[in-house]
Amino acid sequence: MAERPFPVAAGDLGNFEYCEQKAVFDRRFGNRRTAHAAQRSEDGVAAHRRFENEPQAGDRRCFVATCVYGADAPETELLRRYRDNSMMRGAWGRAMVRVYYAASPWLVRAIRPFPAVMRIARRILDRIVARIAAGRPSETEGRQ
């Protein structure tokens, strides 16, 4: 009978390369950290979160639209394409996208528990999507 493949996570192997003894101790005693290391870790997590929320052309994330329509809905894809093809071309458009990315994760958390607010958001987004679709018929085509 064939042996099952040994599972390895990239982060674990990276930590192991850094210090093998620490990796073994982490597994045996748990990930003990000094106060300084814990603070550095928290700072790193916050920086990661900022980095993760930064938009870029071709970025597939669209928080509010994803929450309202779903990640792979045609409306979400249309809004992504509008962001990439129109808004990200100009400095002000990029700034607006940046503001949107700063506010939208919070906005999504705030509106998700309220179906009535979600319906209003959907109605607003429907109108935006309709205007974009009317102005740019090619935007409705899916991403290749």
Next chain:
Amino acid sequence: MMLRLLSFLVFAPMHLAIWLLGGCFRALRWLFTQRSWLADELRRATVWSSETTHDGRFRDFHLYAKPDRVYQLVDGRLCVTEFKTREQFRAYRSDIVQISVGAAALAARGFAVAPYGYVIVENAEDGTRQCIRVDLLHDDALELALNRYKGVMGGSLSPRRAYNRKCAQCGHRDTCTPAGAC
């Protein structure tokens, strides 16, 4: 229900205003700094995935990776990047190994992957960034690293110790460090 709605109507605009102000500030800063640090080919690339777990079979191992960003280059190949906050702009072997595992997991799923990746280092003090290109491990070198990991974690090989200045910040230093070693 009414109370929740009322509190939402009162606090939501206030929170939103604060977020938007912060967003405006960050937007202006971003306008002047964003992308100047990004490698040329990544500027032309598109973000293919972000903080997404990829897995795949590599020889006797099943690899799991959650790269910070995977870019799709203009030529269609995927390029794995990792984001790090550090005091110095440099990449370590541990970064290369981590990115190599991500690339191997993607390659195992049949994607064309670039033989290099990037470590995006953010200075912990001033927030400036640099994008450092690194060559990935060859398959045989990656397999060696994986076999050693398996041996050490399984107890058949003895672990090596790092003995560097980071030992002073390690939570296991009392258990690990022999008297006077660091």
